[in-house]
Amino acid sequence: MSDTILLNGxxxxxxxxxxxxxxxxxxxxxxxxxxxxxxxxVLLAEKIHQKILELTKIDIPFGKIDxxxxxxxxxxxxxxxxxxxxxxxxxxxxxxxxxxxxxxxGRTIRAALDALLxxxxxxxxxxxxxxxxxxxxxxxxxxxxxxDVVDTIEKVDVEVQWAEKDGEDRVVFIxxxx
Amino acid sequence: MNQLSSxxxxxxxxxxxxxxxxxxxxxxxxxxxxxRPIKKVPTLRDITVANLFxxxxxxxxxxxxxxxxxxxxxIINFSSSSSSVKKGETLLDTVNNILSMKVxxxxxxxxxxxAAHYLSERIGAHIVNAGDGTHEHPTQALLDAYxxxxxxxxxxxxxIAIIGDIMHSRVALSNIFCLKxxxxxxxxCGPSTLIPKHIEALGVHISHNVDETxxxxxxxxxxxxxxxxxxxxxxxxxxxxxxxxxxxxQRLEKLQKEIVIMxxxxxxxxxxxxxxxxxxxxxxxxxxxxxxxxxxxxVMYLLVNKQQADN
Numbered sequence: 001m002s003d004t005i006l007l008n009g010x011x012x013x014x015x016x017x018x019x020x021x022x023x024x025x026x027x028x029x030x031x032x033x034x035x036x037x038x039x040x041x042v043l044l045a046e047k048i049h050q051k052i053l054e055l056t057k058i059d060i061p062f063g064k065i066d067x068x069x070x071x072x073x074x075x076x077x078x079x080x081x082x083x084x085x086x087x088x089x090x091x092x093x094x095x096x097x098x099x100x101x102x103x104x105x106g107r108t109i110r111a112a113l114d115a116l117l118x119x120x121x122x123x124x125x126x127x128x129x130x131x132x133x134x135x136x137x138x139x140x141x142x143x144x145x146x147x148d149v150v151d152t153i154e155k156v157d158v159e160v161q162w163a164e165k166d167g168e169d170r171v172v173f174i175x176x177x178x
Numbered sequence: 179m180n181q182l183s184s185x186x187x188x189x190x191x192x193x194x195x196x197x198x199x200x201x202x203x204x205x206x207x208x209x210x211x212x213x214r215p216i217k218k219v220p221t222l223r224d225i226t227v228a229n230l231f232x233x234x235x236x237x238x239x240x241x242x243x244x245x246x247x248x249x250x251x252x253i254i255n256f257s258s259s260s261s262s263v264k265k266g267e268t269l270l271d272t273v274n275n276i277l278s279m280k281v282x283x284x285x286x287x288x289x290x291x292x293a294a295h296y297l298s299e300r301i302g303a304h305i306v307n308a309g310d311g312t313h314e315h316p317t318q319a320l321l322d323a324y325x326x327x328x329x330x331x332x333x334x335x336x337x338i339a340i341i342g343d344i345m346h347s348r349v350a351l352s353n354i355f356c357l358k359x360x361x362x363x364x365x366x367c368g369p370s371t372l373i374p375k376h377i378e379a380l381g382v383h384i385s386h387n388v389d390e391t392x393x394x395x396x397x398x399x400x401x402x403x404x405x406x407x408x409x410x411x412x413x414x415x416x417x418x419x420x421x422x423x424x425x426x427x428q429r430l431e432k433l434q435k436e437i438v439i440m441x442x443x444x445x446x447x448x449x450x451x452x453x454x455x456x457x458x459x460x461x462x463x464x465x466x467x468x469x470x471x472x473x474x475x476x477v478m479y480l481l482v483n484k485q486q487a488d489n
Contacts, residue, residue: 066207068207069207069211069219069220069221069249069479070219070220070221074221074482074483075482075483080180081180081203081204082204082207083207084206084207084210085207085210085211114220115219117216118211118214118215118216118218118219119214119215119216120215
């Protein structure tokens with residue numbers, strides 16, 4: 001199969017707007033922080049953080065977390081370069097809204113939870129993802145907020161591409177390598 | 179690039195610039211980890227590391243051990259003074275016996291130059307050289323470079339002086355290789371008896387005037403006078419050495435600028451450096467110690483990462 005566009009730039013903008021409004025409806029602004037999962041979840045988290053700021057004029061504390069040293073596929077999967085973790089606020093007793101671009105097996109989010117707990121004990125952690133690949137989960141992890149659901153075979157990659165990194169905002173199926 | 183080119187870290191001479199940059203970049207992430215409330219990651223939880231110290235060490239040994247614990251590795255500690263080495267066992271036999279217990283990595287300090295290289299050619303485990311005689315001490319050079327970068331930024335074109343007992347110093351040699359590879363301008367300063375002949379071939383300047391050298395440099399890395407390795411007299415007395423080559427407050431006050439002071443430790447206070455300089459705001463000696471843990475975590479992490487990529 002060839003690469004197929006699942007969401008184009010306009011659709012992604014609409015989805016981000018909807019997710020931002022869902023978050024605004026359901027969170028306690030006094031006690032919430034947003035944390036994006038490195039590398040590509042941070043780009044989504046920045047956009048949602050910005051949209052919430054536009055809509056509410058409230059600047060929620062924003063951070064980034066890297067999962068490299070907490071992954072369970074170290075020495076099994078491809079080797080990764082660690083990215084920056086930036087959490088310049090306390091997460092103790094806070095509601096953490098964790099954001100990633102694609103939820104696939106759940107292992108990255110498991111590693112992110114492990115990494116987050118190095119910073120303290122949040123009151124609650126919720127997960128927001130742009131794309132949920134719902135039939136590929138290997139751990140009991142589900143999103144609280146999701147942009148879109150896709151059903152794909154395991155060999156197909158679902159990639160969220162951003163204008164600042166890839167030249168265009170879009171979500172694509174990348175064809176399987178035989 | 180996200181992998182080392184080598185299976186071992188024997189010396190800086192054998193690492194390329196990309197390796198050095200990768201280690202320093204990865205160390206930044208580990209420095210963040212060791213400053214978190216929970217200073218531990220599970221990354222090396224199924225890795226066993228043997229620390230073989232055939233020579234005395236405080237800082238390096240504790241630093242490696244702490245780095246291993248922060249990475250959740252299992253650790254075996256060995257020191258020759260309380261081992262079968264005293265009964266005549268060879269280095270290779272000692273190490274092979276330890277490897278039979280399924281050890282993945284050896285961190286070794288030895289008084290013989292080339293000991294780590296010798297082992298790396300004969301055993302399968304990763305070797306990290308924690309100092310081999312007067313040859314190299316790669317992780318010290320890496321943490322020195324990291325500490326300098328943290329303080330003065332990119333080292334390309336920066337003027338770095340190494341002052342003191344160059345002849346007996348593995349730190350000096352590793353530092354020269356590392357700094358030159360990172361593009362720094364390096365000068366060596368010390369009594370002519372303590373500067374090896376032909377060392378200019380490594381692309382360094384030589385000076386025997388400490389005041390001129392301090393005026394020239396942005397960073398002064400002061401080395402310990404290694405009395406334990408000196409079996410002949412290289413200078414008349416420690417007092418005379420301190421007078422001509424020791425860093426003191428008066429010397430620094432004469433400069434029309436501020437410089438960064440470093441020392442790999444342990445310090446002979448009052449000989450190569452006085453207490454008021456070692457403990458001053460210009461000194462980053464304790465930063466070096468903190469950075470040592472992060473840099474050693476990076477080295478061990480990247481070596482294990484390399485093994486995975488090769489399998």
